[in-house]
Amino acid sequence: MAAQELIMEHLAQIFNEMEASLNGMSGSPLHQFQKSAFSTLREIDFPGRKHEDWKYTPVQKILTPNYKLAGNVTNKTLPAIPNLDSYVIPINNGRVNMELALPSLSESGVKWYSLAEAYQLPEWKEAFQNQMPQLAPDTNRAFDFLNLSFNTNGLFIDIPKGLRLKKPLEIRITHHDDAVSFSHPLLFIRCGQESEVTVIERYEHLDPSLPATPEGLINSLLLFNIKAGARVNHVKWQNLPLQQNLVYKLAATQERDSYFKTFAFDVGGQVVRNNVEVDMLESNTYTSLQAGYMASGKQSMDHQTRIHHLVHHCESHEHYKGIIDDQASGAFNGKVNVHPDAQKTNAYQQNDTLVLSPYAVMNSKPQLEIFADDVKCSHGATIGQLDEKALFYLRSRGITTEQATHILKAAFLATILNEVPDEAIRHYITTNMSIDI
Numbered sequence: 126m127a128a129q130e131l132i133m134e135h136l137a138q139i140f141n142e143m144e145a146s147l148n149g150m151s152g153s154p155l156h157q158f159q160k161s162a163f164s165t166l167r168e169i170d171f172p173g174r175k176h177e178d179w180k181y182t183p184v185q186k187i188l189t190p191n192y193k194l195a196g197n198v199t200n201k202t203l204p205a206i207p208n209l210d211s212y213v214i215p216i217n218n219g220r221v222n223m224e225l226a227l228p229s230l231s232e233s234g235v236k237w238y239s240l241a242e243a244y245q246l247p248e249w250k251e252a253f254q255n256q257m258p259q260l261a262p263d264t265n266r267a268f269d270f271l272n273l274s275f276n277t278n279g280l281f282i283d284i285p286k287g288l289r290l291k292k293p294l295e296i297r298i299t300h301h302d303d304a305v306s307f308s309h310p311l312l313f314i315r316c317g318q319e320s321e322v323t324v325i326e327r328y329e330h331l332d333p334s335l336p337a338t339p340e341g342l343i344n345s346l347l348l349f350n351i352k353a354g355a356r357v358n359h360v361k362w363q364n365l366p367l368q369q370n371l372v373y374k375l376a377a378t379q380e381r382d383s384y385f386k387t388f389a390f391d392v393g394g395q396v397v398r399n400n401v402e403v404d405m406l407e408s409n410t411y412t413s414l415q416a417g418y419m420a421s422g423k424q425s426m427d428h429q430t431r432i433h434h435l436v437h438h439c440e441s442h443e444h445y446k447g448i449i450d451d452q453a454s455g456a457f458n459g460k461v462n463v464h465p466d467a468q469k470t471n472a473y474q475q476n477d478t479l480v481l482s483p484y485a486v487m488n489s490k491p492q493l494e495i496f497a498d499d500v501k502c503s504h505g506a507t508i509g510q511l512d513e514k515a516l517f518y519l520r521s522r523g524i525t526t527e528q529a530t531h532i533l534k535a536a537f538l539a540t541i542l543n544e545v546p547d548e549a550i551r552h553y554i555t556t557n558m559s560i561d562i
Contacts, residue, residue: 129170132188137167139194140274155244163274169262178265181456181488182398182427187370190340194275195306200224203297203329209549211295217331218300219308219343220278234288240279240311249281252315252350256376268372268398272309272346279311286317286352293323293547299331300343300369307342314348316355316383325550328363328371328393341369349377349385353407356384358546362554364393367422374400381407388545389416390554391426402431405439412441417541419534419558420453420485427456434467443474446541448534449485456488463495463502470497474504479511479537535560 140163147156171188172179195218202215202225212229215222221239230237243249257273282294300308316322328343343365351357357377365371371394379385391397403412412432420426432441441461449455457476478487491504511533519529538560545551555561 128185128189132171133167135191136163136271139192143194143275143277153241155241158244159274162270165262166267166270166274169264169267169270171267172264176264178429178458181425181454183396183425187342187372187396187398190305190342192307192342193304194277195219195300195302195308195341198299198301198331201331203299203327203331206295206549206553209293209295209547209553211293211325212290214280214294214296216296216298216310218302218306219276219310221280233290233292233294234285235290235294236283236285238281238283240276240281240313243279243281243313246281248283248315249313253313253348256348256350256378268344269346269374272311272344272374275307276309276311276346279313281313281315283315284317284320284322287319288317289321290323293325293550295325295327298326298328298343298345300341300365301331301335301338302341303338305339305341307344310343310345310347312347313350315350316352316357318352319354320352321356323358323547324360325547326359326361328361328365330364330366337366338368342372343369344372346374347376349375351377351379351383351385353380354382355380357386359385359387360545360547360550361387361389362550362557363389363391363397364557366393367395367424369394370396372398372400374402376402378404378406379410379412382409384411386413386546387415388541389418389428390542390558391416391418391420392558394426395424397424397426399426399428401429402433403441404433405435405441408436408438410439412439414441414443414445415541415544416445416447417538417558418447418455419450420447420455421450422453423451424453425455426453428458430459432461432472434461434463434470434472436464436466437468437470439467440471441473444541445476446478446538447487448479448481448537449487450481452482452484454486454488457506458490458492459504460492460494461502461504463493463497463500465496467497468499470500470502472500472502476506477537478506478508479534480508481510531560
């Protein structure tokens with residue numbers, strides 16, 4: 126308790142400093158919402174090892190540094206991905222850089238609003254009011270409340286009905302500060318009926334030529350509201366410096382006949398926690414969650430997924446593959462809830478892991494909770510080492526052990542990477558994960 130109290134005391138000090146800097150805006154409806162979120166955060170403890178869903182994430186390690194709120198940065202953004210033509214939205218230290226985003230977004234046909242503007246819009250309320258935590262104390266949502274309390278520049282992106290974007294929305298998220306600091310990117314994306322969009326999130330170092338930053342935390346929250354008949358492809362790529370930690374939350378709601386496919390690729394960061402929650406609200410929806418990740422050194426990567434089949438005739442597929450080496454640790458806890466009214470559900474879940482070191486640790490727990498009797502559901506997990514026969518075969522053909530290991534690692538993750546719909550981002554991720562052949 127003492128550690129929790131010290132953390133909350135420090136956060137209260139940071140919140141008061143942030144509030145004092147608002148001047149005349151401290152009475153705005155948005156800030157009142159932030160105050161309510163922070164009040165709820167103070168009522169609950171951050172999760173620890175005794176919380177089942179957080180037992181493999183070193184939360185105390187994430188929260189121990191005395192963070193300050195990350196300051197403003199210059200008008201820099203990540204370099205473009207070769208051969209990728211996209212609408213760019215840079216977010217540096219939790220702040221949307223509208224000067225760089227506006228020229229790109231103005232030609233896209235999408236509507237965008239700062240959260241201060243969006244908070245009063247009926248479109249935002251209709252899409253996201255029910256997705257918000259509603260100030261109900263819940264330890265599992267502690268980092269959500271942390272984000273809602275401290276985000277400095279949230280963004281609402283509204284994709285109109287029937288709009289089919291020919292280029293992806295590319296969200297470039299960076300964190301760079303001279304002090305130990307945290308930032309809280311917050312994005313709401315409403316995908317109108319029959320719309321179609323690809324969203325790419327990139328978490329990378331702002332500029333490798335800049336001096337290394339002290340320890341930092343990115344606590345990111347992305348919410349999708351996917352209307353009837355909309356099609357959404359989403360790719361998250363993360364290659365942060367090792368002194369930075371990432372707590373990431375993706376939450377989506379789907380209406381009838383909608384399609385949602387998301388990919389997550391992680392290779393950087395010290396402690397990485399990925400949370401994905403999907404609510405299938407209406408029938409004939411399709412959801413696919415896929416991920417490939419590599420952890421080495423003393424990295425910790427934890428993936429937690431929740432898919433709620435709430436109604437009949439919905440389909441979900443889930444496949445997570447990881448490679449754990451050295452003294453790194455990994456975790457996967459996937460839960461598919463099939464509710465009583467969700468007859469004719471088709472749900473598949475699989476987690477596969479290569480553990481390459483006797484000191485590496487992987488914890489896997491795929492779960493099904495089924496309360497309907499006319500369903501088709503399966504789940505499984507495999508944890509193993511590289512195939513010795515395959516290694517021997519490659520070496521017998523004159524390939525070195527190092528090259529053979531590289532080929533097998535690349536082949537292991539290829540089943541996920543080959544599904545990425547955009548060739549440019551697929552090649553970029555493959556190259557930067559060092560598994561191109």
